[in-house]
Structure formats: C-alpha cells, structure tokens
Amino acid sequence: MDKAKKGINTVCTHEGELVDSQFKGAVSPLYMSTSYEFEDVDVKRYPRYFNTPNQEALCNKLAALEHAEAALIFGSGMAAISTALMTFLKAGDHIVLQQTIYGGTYHFAVTQFEKFGIQYSFTDGWSVADFEKEIKPNTKVIYVETPSNPLLTITDIAGVAQLAQKHGILSMIDNTFASPINQTPIDFGIDVVLHSATKYMGGHSDICAGVVAASKEHMDKVFQTAICFGGSLSDYTVWLLERSIKTMAIRVKAQNDNAMQMALYLKKNKDVENVYYPGLEDHPDYALAKTQMHGFGGMLSFEMDSNIDVSLFFKQLKLIKPSMSLAGIESTLVSPVMTSHALMSPEDREKQGIKDSLIRLSLGIEEIEDLTADIEHAIAKVKSMTVTA
Template identity: 85%
Template sequence: MNTDKKGINTTCTHTGELEDTQFKGAVSPLYMSTSYAFEDVDIKRYPRYFNTPNQEALCKKLAALEHAKAALIFGSGMAAISTGLMAFLQAGDHIVLQQTLYGGTYNFAVTQFEKYGISYSFTNGWEVDDFEREIRPNTKVIYIETPSNPLLTITDLEGIGQLAKKHGIVSMIDNTFASPINQNPIDYGIDVVLHSATKYMGGHSDICAGVIAASQEHMDKIFQTAICFGGSLSDYTVWLLERSIKTMGIRVNAQNANAMKMAAYLSASKDVENVYYPGLETHPGHALAKSQMKGFGGMLSFELNSEIDASLFFKHLKLIKPSMSLAGIESTVLSPMQTSHALMSPEDRKKQGIKDSLIRFSLGIEEMEDLVRDIEQAISKVKSMAMPV
C-alpha cells in the first residue's frame, strides 16, 4: 500500500484512525455495536465479516505497516495462521514448511493437515535449496518464519519469494518476531504476512490478536475462509490494539537496542554456553539478516553452562519475569521445552536444535544495567547452591 512516504511512527499513530466527528476527540472513537442497519446503507456491517468501523480502521493501519493492499485482524495469532493456511490448501494439496517453526504452527500441521487430506514436508534446513528440494507437483504453499522461534534462524525472503513465483506457489511468513518495524516481507516478494499481534503490536502483555496482510487478490480468498472460521476480534480489543500500535515503533526500537546489548553481554559471559541472536556477527544468518531487516529484533535465546540449572535460574530472577509469552515492554524469559514448543516431541525438538536447557529471552525497555544485575545475582545464587558444604 502507498503510505505517501510517511515515517513509521507517523503511520503507527495516524494511518487508519477514525475521526471523532461529534466531539473532536484526539483518539479514535469506539463503536461497540454488534448489530448494524442493513437497509439504505453502503456497507452491511457485522463483526464476523471484519467490517465494523473499528475493525476496518485498524486493518488499514496494519496494511500500511506491512506495505500490503489489505489486512484482516483475528482473535489470536493461531487463528490468523490456521485461517491463512486453510484458505490456500485443500484435499490433495501439499505444503512445504520450514524446519524451525513456532510450536503451535508445527502442532497445527502435524495434527490437522492429515484430517483434511493435505500432505506436508518439513525442510532439512532453511536455505532456499532446502525448500526447493521439497516441492512437489501438488505443492500450493511455502511457509516460513524468520527470525524463527526460538533459535532465531534467518531465511532468505527474496529467495523464497522468487522460488514460490517460479513454481506458482503462494509464499507465507510468520513475521511476529521481526514485527513490521524491523522487516517488511512483501517488499521482498512474499505473498502473505502473518503476525501474532499479541506480541509486538500489542506490546503490553494484555491483548490477544492475530493479523494477516496481503494483496487484495489473496485477501479476497482469505476472507472467504475467515468468515467461515469466525475468528474475528471484539471491537474493544481492536480499539486497544490500535492504541498500542501507536507506540510500536518507539517500543520495538528500544527493545532492539536492549537485545543487541544483552546478546553481546551474554556472549562474553563465562556462565553462558551459546547465544542465538542475528545481530551478532557470529550468527550464521547475520549478513542475510542485515540485508533484509531494519533492526535485529528484541528476541534472543541462550544456553547456560551445564552446571547452572535453568529452572533454578528462573526462580531466582527478581526483575526479569519467567512468563509464557513475549514482546511486552517488560523483559521475560521462558523454557521453550516447557512452553512454546511443549507440544513437540523431544525427538522433534532435537531435530530443530532446541535443547531442554534453552532459554528464550524477550527484551523489554528497562535499563540494561538493571537487567544485567538481575541476571548476575540469579546466576550467583544458583552457583552458590551447587557448591559443596
């Protein structure tokens, strides 16, 4: 979508806002009705059709942020992902999925596709050649995630976009970890962009939502599936999400900066074995990430040395919260093995390189000195507990 060269923070703040024509308020008014007139109106509005005033306004903002022609807002990230996938797949079709994926997406593929007669393949890596090797005559979708959850692997957006077009396949990406502040896959030829808006778009750990952005042609097809699945979002939450997105650029840039500093600190720590962050020059995808991302994101993962018990480390943190989700303004950590990838078997986690000791770290906006101090005191306590009496 043409954003008229508006800056990212201007787009976040103003694009798609509703005008308060009655009282001239500075923010979009909230329309809570679930029932609208059907006679003598230009649009027959209904929440499940994604066209209430607040839904329409927010979708314009989301489309502008992802440089798309259209967007839809859903009740959760998985509602967006499942709807998007099923819009382009039917019995007899095949999909190629990236090896490193969010656990919920992986679980959807392995538990649901076969019920619908859809076959699938996971790549052995995340290079373009890995995807091409899995393409079959009946392949209809290529699905990627970059940076990936939780190991922050990087996939070539332009390469995948070209590959999909070469074979007449729809390309889809989960862009949650990057957010539209750091990465716009449509600019590189990707067809459909998905988000868990619960994360960076919401940003305050109090909203559950999902997003799909695409061309109008693709969105028309997605819409026909979406109205059947019924994954629409309440207008109050839509209004809250529009409010939250206004500060997304400021928040994400602060989180980018903290993550870069934290990755460098953890890499230098004798108590840390491995750090996974595309902003580090030692990351195998660093050069590619630098070429297609505007910022490296607020997410990283790391592994403590084997003598430091990760579960005890969680218990002794005072500022950083062990918590299930990510991307809030508060820093959080979790164990993918126990949470985001718990639905995967130990064998499948091992294939993806997800160790039981892996810690996923979502950087917030706190001062770096406070975060480092909290990590050091927690590690110190765990080590002191392990010392012989």
C-alpha cells in the same frame, strides 16, 4: 502526503485512525455495537464479517504497516495462521514448511492437515535449497518464519519468494518476531504475511490477536474462509490494539537496542555456552539479516552452562519475569521445551536444535544495566546454592 514517504511513527500513529466527527476527540472513538442497520447503508456491518468501524480502521493501519493492499485482524495468531493456511490448501495439495517454526504452527500441521487430505513436508534446514528440495508437483504453499522461534535462524525472504514465484506457489511468512518495524516481507516478494499481534503490536502483554496481510486478491479469499471460521475480535480489543500500535516503533527500537546489548553481555558471560541473536557478527546468518531487516529484533536465546540449573536460575530472578509469551514492554524469559515447543516430541525438538538448557529471552524497555544485574545476581545465587548443597 504520499503514504510511502511517511515515517514509521507517523504511520503507527495516524494510519487507520477513525475521526471523531461528533466531539472532535484526538483518538479514535470506540463503537461497541454488534448490530447495525442494513437498509439504506453503504456497508452492512457485522463483527464476524470483520467490517465494524473499528475493525476496518485497524485493518487499514495493519495493511499500511506491512506495505500490503489489505489486512484482517483475528482473535489470535493461530486463528490468523490456521485461517490463512486453510484458505489456500485443500485435499490433495502439498505444503512445504520451514523446519524451525513456532511450535503451535508445527502442532497444527501434524495434527490437522491429514484430516483434510493435505500433504506436508518439513525442510531439513532453512536455506532456499532446503525448500526447493521439498517441492512436489502438488505443492501449493511455502511457509517460512524468520527470525525463527526460538533459535533466531534467518531465512532468505527474497530467495524463497523468487523460488515460489518460479514454481507458481504461494509464499507465506510468520513475521511475528521481526514485527513490521524491523521487516516488511512483501517488499521482498512474499505473498501473505502473518502475525501474532499479541506480541509486538499489542506490546503490553494484555491483548490476544492475529493478523493476515496480503494483496486484495488474496485477502478476498482469506475473508471468505474467515467468515466461516469465526475468528473475529471484539471491538474493545480492536480499539486497544490500535492504541497500542501507535507506540510500536518506539517500543521496538528500544527493545532492539536492549537485545543487542544483552547479546553482547551474554557472549562474554562464562556461564553461558551459546547465544543466538542475528545482530551478532558471528551469527551464521548475520550478513543475510542485514540485507532484509531494519533492526535485529528484541528476541534472543541462549544456553546456560551445564552447571547452572535452569529452573533454579528462573526462581532467582527479581526483575526479568519467567513468563509465557513475549514482546511486552517488560523483559520475560521462558524455557521453550516447557512452553512454546512443549507440544513437539523430544525427537522433533532435537532435530531443531532445541535443548533443555535453552532459554528464550524477550527484551523489554528497562535499562539494560538493571537487566544484566538481575541475570548476574540469579547466576551467583544458583552457584552459591549448588556449593552449599
């Protein structure tokens, strides 16, 4: 069967699986060895070279999901991001970064680039014009994230890719929030796709990993940097991740549905000031999101009314977990100013529109009625405590 014609669940389940030729098991066998023969073999295998049997198989699955020629799996999302950036940037180069990006990526840029003589600029917004305005003669990379963390802004993927091609610049995207189920940026011309596989690929809040996917030419360069930085993943975690990805499409679609219903519920809630979700028709980037996403994702953010104490609200929840990270099968929420964007200064957070009252909600697969009831209960409890006080 032609790979391009396979359904997404088929790709998640069967691409990149290892055949158990000895015992004919239904799932990929796990090879835990860190030492392999080097004589009379086709491949000299070593974990730091990303070529153990389980590593190779998973990388093939990841490449298939992102419609890429090749991929590598790393020990964390930041290991993937930093390795990719340092592959294509050197002293004297310049990079344009989207203003609304993950706090860890922002922190890496502002604390590390200058050490290596790399110049950088952040855009004022996330339109193609915003990126074009920041391009310099020595610009080598344009870096985008869409949907963005935590405000769910949407960047024109095809527009940025065309801009980069026009100027001979490499384009990179953090595709974590969308996952390859909702968005495949390479189809729109993006060169390098990045993921924190800790999130939707792992999906169960028990795996830490990262992904880089691109053409074979680009991945050969990433590989040369990766073997020096040593950000490889243990084969047991690789095996667990390959297992988890088998259900990714099912999980993500359920999370998409829950996020859409939750966004509509919060829009009607008088104790909520603003809701940020690209699936809402009044979202400023709704039309654009429809053109480049297969689903609007399982993430949303909202701002509580000023009369609701966010910390007290967190403490009253019984089902939704106030917990760092995201994209697990259980619903979780965080305060970005305390977690994902804590390393940014208050001034820089203000520039991005990240308020202290902002809450980022990651929808799991629970029944939506149970989730909305949990929020209603927590709000009512906070209000009663305020009145009593």
